[in-house]
Amino acid sequence: MSYLQSILVYIPAVAIGFLLVHLLWPERGLFALLFKFFLGIGAGLGLTSLLYFIILLVIPIGFPFLTLQIIILLILLFITFRRERNMQYATRNISSRSEAERTPHVTHYLSLITYYLLLASILITLASFINFSIRRDQGAFDAWMIYNRAARFIFRDPANWQATLSPDLYWGFHADYPLLVSSNVAWAWASLGTENIRVPLVQSGLFLFACIGLLFTALAQVKGIGQASLAAIILMSISGFVRSGSGQIADVPLMFYMLASIATMSLRGAFSPEAIPSSAMMLLQKQSAKQSPSPAMGLLRFARSDVLIVISGFMAGLAGWTKNEGLLFIAVSVVILFFVFARTKSLRSLIYFGLGLAFPVLIILYFKSITPAGDLFSGSFADILTRITDLTRYLLILKSLGSEFLSFGGWPVPLLLFIVLLFFIFDSKLETEIKQLFRALSIILVLQLLGYLAIYLITPHDLSWQIDTAFDRNVLQIFPSFLFLFFASIRDFGSLS
Amino acid sequence: MQLRLRAQQLLIGLIMLVSLYSSVSYLIWTQSAGTVAFDHVADWESRFTPVKETLPIQRGTLGYIADWDIPGADFAPSDQDAEYILTQYAFAPFILVRGVDQEWIVGSLSPRSYEAWVQIRLGEYKDYKFKGNVYLFHRLDLTK
Numbered sequence: 201m202s203y204l205q206s207i208l209v210y211i212p213a214v215a216i217g218f219l220l221v222h223l224l225w226p227e228r229g230l231f232a233l234l235f236k237f238f239l240g241i242g243a244g245l246g247l248t249s250l251l252y253f254i255i256l257l258v259i260p261i262g263f264p265f266l267t268l269q270i271i272i273l274l275i276l277l278f279i280t281f282r283r284e285r286n287m288q289y290a291t292r293n294i295s296s297r298s299e300a301e302r303t304p305h306v307t308h309y310l311s312l313i314t315y316y317l318l319l320a321s322i323l324i325t326l327a328s329f330i331n332f333s334i335r336r337d338q339g340a341f342d343a344w345m346i347y348n349r350a351a352r353f354i355f356r357d358p359a360n361w362q363a364t365l366s367p368d369l370y371w372g373f374h375a376d377y378p379l380l381v382s383s384n385v386a387w388a389w390a391s392l393g394t395e396n397i398r399v400p401l402v403q404s405g406l407f408l409f410a411c412i413g414l415l416f417t418a419l420a421q422v423k424g425i426g427q428a429s430l431a432a433i434i435l436m437s438i439s440g441f442v443r444s445g446s447g448q449i450a451d452v453p454l455m456f457y458m459l460a461s462i463a464t465m466s467l468r469g470a471f472s473p474e475a476i477p478s479s480a481m482m483l484l485q486k487q488s489a490k491q492s493p494s495p496a497m498g499l500l501r502f503a504r505s506d507v508l509i510v511i512s513g514f515m516a517g518l519a520g521w522t523k524n525e526g527l528l529f530i531a532v533s534v535v536i537l538f539f540v541f542a543r544t545k546s547l548r549s550l551i552y553f554g555l556g557l558a559f560p561v562l563i564i565l566y567f568k569s570i571t572p573a574g575d576l577f578s579g580s581f582a583d584i585l586t587r588i589t590d591l592t593r594y595l596l597i598l599k600s601l602g603s604e605f606l607s608f609g610g611w612p613v614p615l616l617l618f619i620v621l622l623f624f625i626f627d628s629k630l631e632t633e634i635k636q637l638f639r640a641l642s643i644i645l646v647l648q649l650l651g652y653l654a655i656y657l658i659t660p661h662d663l664s665w666q667i668d669t670a671f672d673r674n675v676l677q678i679f680p681s682f683l684f685l686f687f688a689s690i691r692d693f694g695s696l697s
Numbered sequence: 698m699q700l701r702l703r704a705q706q707l708l709i710g711l712i713m714l715v716s717l718y719s720s721v722s723y724l725i726w727t728q729s730a731g732t733v734a735f736d737h738v739a740d741w742e743s744r745f746t747p748v749k750e751t752l753p754i755q756r757g758t759l760g761y762i763a764d765w766d767i768p769g770a771d772f773a774p775s776d777q778d779a780e781y782i783l784t785q786y787a788f789a790p791f792i793l794v795r796g797v798d799q800e801w802i803v804g805s806l807s808p809r810s811y812e813a814w815v816q817i818r819l820g821e822y823k824d825y826k827f828k829g830n831v832y833l834f835h836r837l838d839l840t841k
Contacts, residue, residue, distance in 0.1 A: 310709060317713050324720045328727050335731030338738040341779070344786040352789035357756055360790065368758055368792050372778075373785065397739075430709065437716035439723040611719050618712050625705050693709070 206398035209388045210245070210406060212269040217244020219276040223283060224507045231420040238413035239464070239511070241406050242456050246518035249380045250563050252387040260358040266391040311426030311693055318429035322412070325436045329408060332446035333401050339448030346374050347450060348400055350382035355389040367572035376571040378564060380522040381450045400448040408445030411456040412436060415680050418463035419687050426693035431683045439610040440676050450523045451673050457519035458529055458648075459680040461512045462641050465537075466688060468508035469634035506552050513556025521560045524574060525652070525677060530557065532647040540640040579660045587658050597656050600667045604675055622690060629691040642685055645678050741780070742787040744829040748803060749788065751825055751833055760802035760834075761785075761793045767810040780805055797836075804832035 218240030225236065248269060255263050338344055353364030364382075369375045381403065388399045412432050419428035435441060445452040516533050519526030534553070541550045577584075587593060609615040630638055652674040659666050731737070752759075763780060764772035784805060785793045793803065802822070806814060807830060815824070818834075825833040 310706060314709070314713060317717065321717065321720055324717075324724050328720070328724045331724065331727035332730050334733050335727070337736060341782070344738055345782045349786050349789055352786070357790035360756055363756065363790050363792060366792050368794055370781070370785070370793075370795070372782065430712065433713060433716045433720075437719040437723075439719065439726070442723060609719065610723075611715055613715055618708070618715070621708055622712075625701065625708055 202396050202398045203402070205392055206388070206396055206402040209266070209391050209399065210384075210402060212266065212273050213244040213248040213384075214241050214406070215244065216269060216273050216276060217241060217247060219273070219280050220244075220247070221511065223276070223280060224511060226283070226287060229421075231417045234413065235417035235421060235463075235467075238410045238417060239460055239515075241410040242414075242453070242460055242515065242518065243511075245384055245403065245406065245453075246380060246457070246514075246521065246560070248387065249383045250521065250560060252383045253379060253563055253567070256354065256358065256361055256383070260361060265387050311424060311429070314426050314429035314433065314693075318416070318433055321433045321436045325408075325412070325442055328442050329405060329446050332443065333405075336447070337397055337401060339400060339404070339446075340443075343400065343448035345372060346377055347381045347448060348385060349373060350377070350379060351385035351389065351400070352395070354383065354386035355395060358390070361386075362570065365571045371575040374575070376524070376568070376574045377450075378521045378523060378526070378567060380518065381448075381453055404445055404448045404452065407453045407456050408442070411445070411452055411459060411680055414456065414459055414463060415684055418459075418467065418684055422466060422688050424692050427687045427690075430693075431687040434609075434615070435680055435683055437609065437611070438615075438676065438679065440672055441679070444673065444676065451677055454519055454523045454526055455677045455680045457515050457522055457526065458677065459684060460515035461519065461529070461533065462644070462681045463684055464508045464512040464515060465641060466634070466638065466684070468505055468512065469637040506549065509549050509552040510556040513553035513558075514560065515556070516553075517557045517560025517564070520564050525648075525674070527564070528651040529644075529648055530561065532644050532651065536640050536644050536647065540636065544636070575661070576655055576659055583660065584658050587660075593657055593663055596663055596667070597653055600671055601653065604671055608672070608675055608679075619686065623686075626690040628689050630689055638685060638689060641681075645681055645685070648678055649675070738783060738786070741783045744827070744831050745784065745787045745803070747827050748825070748831060748833050752791075752801060754801070756790050758792045758794055758799055759788065760797050760799035761795050761805075762797060762802060762814070762834075763805045764807055764810045766795070767806070767813050770807070770810045770813065797834075800836050802834040802836070804834060806830055806832060 218237050221236045221240045221243055222233075227236075248265075251268075252265060255265060339348065350364045354361040357363065365375045367375065381400075384403055385400045388403070389395050392399070412435060415435055416428045416432040419431050441452070516526075516530050520530045534550075534557070537553055538547075538550055541547050605616050606614045652671075656663060656666060656671075761781060761784060763777050764770040765774065765777040781793070781795070784803065788803070797818075804811070804814070811830070811832065821838065822834040822836055825835070827833070
């Protein structure tokens with residue numbers, strides 16, 4: 201019963217996320233819809249977390265948050281219903297064509313095998329998740345030290361919830377960590393009226409399987425089902441990924457939001473006006489000429505390209521609301537996208553990205569103004585300078601990076617070796633229009649990794665301890681986004697026939 | 698060309714095999730991840746339920762002492778660290794700070810450590826003893 205309650209309590213949030221994404225980006229096609237469903241899980245949970253934080257600030261006690269969610273859901277359902285009815289005629293021809301063009305089919309036997317192995321991998325991952333969860337139903341060490349602890353502070357004493365941000369707390373409790381995961385647990389407990397330990401477990405599972413689904417459906421749209429399946433199989437085989445996803449910690453939500461931001465931005469490249477089939481564009485133009493442009497038509501044209509940038513910005517913002525590492529992701533994304541959009545004279549796109557980013561970033565800025573400083577930047581400037589100029593730290597970091605790359609994933613043979621072989625045997629295959637965007641997104645990931653290394657350089661904690669406890673998780677945070685960009689860049693498996 | 702095609706097929710096949718092997722290995726490992734029907738966290742937490750019921754306050758900051766605070770006591774630092782974190786988790790929304798500066802202090806002490814501590818702090822605190830080597834100390838003189 202407690203499992204069922206924990207699942208039911210998150211349904212409105214997930215549905216709100218899906219409907220919002222669907223309203224903003226009314227792309228049709230099986231994989232587009234599935235992509236929006238998985239994206240909607242993160243969007244919904246991110247949005248409810250932000251809203252709950254505002255409610256905590258204004259009316260911390262007795263606010264019927266679940267009722268509010270249901271009201272929002274009903275409004276969105278009504279709008280969606282009307283929008284679907286209005287768009288039915290306008291997009292009938294276009295969607296039927298684009299659906300056929302954009303829904304990849306399983307045509308090659310190797311794609312078929314990977315597809316069936318994907319189903320087997322999902323079952324194994326589900327079994328691993330359940331097996332781990334029933335043995336450690338309160339999650340990993342960090343879950344009760346940081347995330348569920350913060351959720352308890354909020355749920356048990358909502359009037360004084362800010363005690364969870366107290367500088368008196370031992371630094372290991374990380375009072376400065378953003379509250380996405382914790383606040384979702386807290387509002388769900390408040391809605392159920394009890395501290396149900398299955399709630400964080402369900403949220404963790406939602407993010408785990410949404411991350412897999414997002415990677416698969418994003419790749420299925422830009423490449424083929426074979427590529428998408430293989431990437432998802434590899435992701436599920438990384439032991440740290442499933443362990444983090446079962447451990448009720450924030451690493452998998454963070455990787456979800458980073459992947460969501462990167463994937464939606466990539467889809468924007470794939471679905472930009474230039475990428476829309478000319479036949480579809482002609483139909484759109486004919487419709488526009490016959491009648492004055494309806495809001496639905498306007499949305500369709502806007503949605504195909506620019507709305508994805510807004511969603512990408514929102515997802516990047518939610519990465520920052522999930523973990524401090526997400527703040528670095530926001531910073532590098534903004535800088536790199538600025539250069540890309542400035543170079544292509546489309547700075548308007550950066551404004552769209554900023555639009556999506558604005559709400560989470562405003563919340564994060566306020567949150568950071570009331571939290572104690574993080575432990576990583578403690579110490580004087582002279583201390584930091586001493587650490588930066590210590591060559592032995594560089595050597596240790598580089599040595600750890602090399603060994604992490606070789607052992608990453610826990611495979612019996614280094615995964616890196618397979619990645620390199622795949623790259624050389626399959627070659628890169630990107631359309632010229634999106635090559636620049638993909639390069640930029642790859643640079644974001646490289647800078648994210650370099651940012652982690654820079655933090656190791658200045659950390660006041662014992663460097664070996666810090667590397668041992670966090671480095672593999674840092675690499676893992678980037679990995680789903682890397683897998684997406686990598687498999688989207690290499691030649692399609694269909695070319696094997 | 699044919700050779701390249703075979704190499705591509707072989708590589709994908711190998712990746713799928715190794716991926717599945719890794720996934721199954723992890724699934725097998727999860728069998729040893731803990732004991733079903735025994736929740737260590739809840740078990741630790743249950744030791745402190747009577748302490749929380751005894752406390753006359755609902756929120757605020759509590760002191761925390763354990764074997765690592767007693768001179769000469771035997772302890773494993775990692776165990777002490779984990780116990781402190783678990784105890785803070787149990788006591789939320791109280792803030793648990795290490796030391797004896799607070800009016801109320803939670804103790805997780807072995808019998809020897811408790812005896813040693815009582816000798817040091819004789820008469821300064823009122824002791825409440827609970828099962829499982831758990832203590833609550835109330836400072837008598839709040840002006841100190």
